[in-house]
Amino acid sequence: MLIKEIMSKNVITVKRNTTLKALLKIFIKFHIFPLVPVVDAQGHLAGIVSFRNLLNVFRPYNPEVLKAVPFLDEEEGEDIFHIDLTEEIGDLVVVEDIMEKKVVSLTEEATLEEAFNLMKMHLKEEFPVVDKGGRLVGMIGIFDIIREVFRQKGVV
């Protein structure tokens, strides 16, 4: 079975220039911050924003730039309760400043087994799905796969 048959096709996306304030407003009623795909004007997947990326707002720089640097001390994490943020941050910071640009995605033609293995390999529970042209067409989560397996076995 292919993931395009079971993936979620109605996905909330944001643009590179979506402000932090607008991003937070979209998800204000959610009880968790989901994995949010970032797309360009043509719908191509440009990046991903997770709650970890929201924490980058409290950092002086985006840690992604130092990913390949050896011998760095581990970051202790920001003390978000004691860092001063001004109101303007909400309009000044845009999604492009905080998003992760190196994103692992699946093509819609991938099988459920391939998706499941990729999730195990990357220790992730959700991946964006793109078509052959790199345009975002959906999201696939580990629960989508588990639910489908249960369905095939007649449990539900």
Added chain:
Amino acid sequence: MNTVLGIGFTLLAGLALAKLLNKIKFPAVTAYLLLGILVGPSVGSLLSGELLQSSALVSNIVLGMIAFGIGQNFSIENFRRIGKSVLWISVLEATGAWIFVTLAFLFILHQPFYIALVFGAIASATAPAATVMVIREFRSKGNFTDTLLGVVAIDDAWCLIIFAVSLAVAQAIYNHMLAGFFLFKVFSASLLTIVGAFVLGAIVAALLSSLSKFLRSQAELLILTIGFVFLTIGLALRFHLSVLLSNMFFGAVLINIDKTPLKFFESLKTIDPPLFLLFFVLAGANLEISILPKLGLIGITYLISRVLGKMCGAGVGAHFARAQSNIKKYLGLALIPQAGVALGCALIAKNDFPDVGNMIFTTIIATTVIYEIIGPLCTKYALHKAGDVALQSSSP
């Protein structure tokens, strides 16, 4: 102390000293290096001979691993992202230090060309740990900080290339000093080292990428990745190719040909910290304190010419990239610390040039300690002068 006990003691003492020195804002690498000096044969003599003899093995493994990781920088997407300022400045500050130190050793100290070349190449390295620590401490923000971070993130890649080329030339000069067809031999030996390293790296990357489809777990991924890194190190040593270049090309080809290459680099990161600790402690333990007094002039020449090279190179790079004036003036000053990559290169030089290796290594380790002390102060000064530190922060 037996070898296993020595490793256990080193890991625990290294962790404790790193925590202690972190309170006074020194990076962990400085703590590991100081611990190595303290427990090494020159001071405490706490480590077994067997453990000390494994320095070359540990440094080859660690250097292979970091070169593989640094190869990630060579993705097409990364080059699109970093921008011309970072590219110009990083290339020219690294080559600036290389040229200034080489010329200083040739014309001020009258050292043979191959020694000058090796010192020059080692000088191109920068240690980001201390620089990043200062940026975190002062929460500095702005164009200067962004450019500085971009430069420290990529400049070790240039250093590895410069060092591999310089080492190949220096080895060819050293081994063929009395032979005929001198220039031809130097050129062909250097070319073979580089082309051979690229071919090896590319083949291994293609193999790893194609075999990874059979992987089913994180454990298998880690074993396969580390197996291929070790294989590349071993084959490079076996065929007298550059360990650094082979592994860097391995990482560089892998990041461009594999569909999901980050998993390899991420998995290797899980075993880095204890190996890196051991590498720095053993590097410190290899310091020969008895040679230090004889190295006064060499050390001072290296310290000054490297800083001048970094400052001039960064300034010229910023000028070519039409960067802001604060970047032109102060960025070189923020690139002074040296540590892991420089020490690793020095360890390689120590093994490759037995008669002058101790002099090279001891100079680098002593200047590393000095740079790690003065470097952060210079970085603080540069960040303040560049206007990237908010006024309420403490002064440098």
